Amino acid sequence: MKLSDVAKRVGVSPITISRALRNPEIVSEDLREVILRTVDEMGYIPNLAARALAGRHNGTVGVITPALHRPAFAGLMIGIEDRLRATEFGVQYSNTLHHADREAGQLKSFLMQKPAGVIIAGAESYDDLLPLIENAACPIAHITDLSQEPERLVVGLDHHAAGAEPTRFLLSRGYQRIGFIGGSMDIRSRRRREGYEAAMREAGRFDPDLAIGADAPGTTGLGRELLTRLLARVPDVDAVFAQNDELALGVLIECGVRGIRVPEDFGICGFNDLEFSAFTEPSLTTVHIPRYDIGYRVADMLLRAVRDEPPGEDKVDCGFSIIPRGSTR
């Protein structure tokens, strides 16, 4: 389907069609309607590759993330989409599935298509990305731990604090032997584990036996298994900070099966504040990350850069909050 086919059907020259698509106001309203209807009916696709070659962007924002397939990404996605909805930009995502060696390739693939901008929503390793980021023809904005590279167009939070604070919270509720359980860890979850360890040391309660992990996705099934292993290793463990809410749900279920009373004899704190966490029995104490806001703000920051508007803040700390619920006393 070519422009000339559309022109033939409408009965005007191809240049008229082309101009009408670019600047609708230069043709009469009647002709505009005929052209748009014909374009739709014939399924004509303007060649955006030509536009990209001519030096303009291709009208999309690319988003690269290691965890497009995990529930915790959903909130970020909705925030990004909501901010870009009323603009002229579409959104396309790619997923590295936590493989650091795929990040540079996917960023290159986006950049080769001349996007309006790119959002890197968590990277495993910035080392291979920095030359690409520095030389990119479009703005690149980041969602990441605030201690990480790069320094500009960043929205995120301090993941070390997001591990230390819930540990201190559990200590403040009188739990003493607090375990840590995690599945396969990216750089942000490793920072949270370091935060947990720092808080335990600070309280004089650090014990390496209390932290247990597995190189597998952090699922409900893994949560049940890890609590079982932790209880065998440290029978007097009296609380758990779980790396995510799926693991925490598994811990809660396993406590139920074993007759361990939550929150009286055992405290549970999850991470992410997923939708189900408010509705379990007891409901799960967890750490809320303002994912929607993070997505919305990073998209807004990117938009300003694309439009050459002043960026406002260049590095935004969106913070986190502990949501105390029924699984802690």
Added chain:
Amino acid sequence: MKLSDVAKRVGVSPITISRALRNPEIVSEDLREVILRTVDEMGYIPNLAARALAGRHNGTVGVITPALHRPAFAGLMIGIEDRLRATEFGVQYSNTLHHADREAGQLKSFLMQKPAGVIIAGAESYDDLLPLIENAACPIAHITDLSQEPERLVVGLDHHAAGAEPTRFLLSRGYQRIGFIGGSMDIRSRRRREGYEAAMREAGRFDPDLAIGADAPGTTGLGRELLTRLLARVPDVDAVFAQNDELALGVLIECGVRGIRVPEDFGICGFNDLEFSAFTEPSLTTVHIPRYDIGYRVADMLLRAVRDEPPGEDKVDCGFSIIPRGSTR
């Protein structure tokens, strides 16, 4: 960053760089290494817009889905990625968030970038897409209910049967007043509800009061709420077929709170066989959809079409299976 900058740094002509990137075997191994290292260090991006304009595809497969943000999509995604991993193609996703009016725009956006192919993983409405599909310059493969358009390059299942079968299963276990609960419904979930109604009619047990829904995402919180409403309306309801496992988890939790014995006095069947469903107490009976296989096969089908290989089957029924677990007697 241009090709000539790389050439200058290496000390050869731009055409040598260009040829070495396209056909590495025509330059010496030493020179190849120098070129590749320099390209990496300088963050050079070959201009794929030029390639797309020259009539070749841009090296990516686009995937459009209404539910990129839902956990049930994860399995499809991993299947698609696994099939395409060892190929030269990258994968990019876009999300319509169940808005039918965004589908044509997103498909156009992909097609304008000249992808190698597109996968439409569930569409709300094919009516607006058919002209685009018929005129597309690249192959388009589909994941959908098998009763829907289009007819070619389709992998999916019969969602009507996937609603009728679990209802018959609950009847076969002696439950009699079987309710249906659902959140906001796309075309496939509406087909499953029709399947539920057909099976209930067939058994002479149809009662419109037994089916209850809400125009909201099918979450655990909604599951608890809908069971509460259903019990108020039909106090002798003795089982529920829930449109997804998140809703089923909510029903299970609400039964626990009310002291309703599962599975003795009340049966629960979910849908999707999400990861947590095997690990609740009791574990959830559910309908397993081979999502990974569906993703893998649709990507394989698309690849064959991109490479002009024989398609094999043109329409594949991947089926479904009921997984009986502890929430049904």
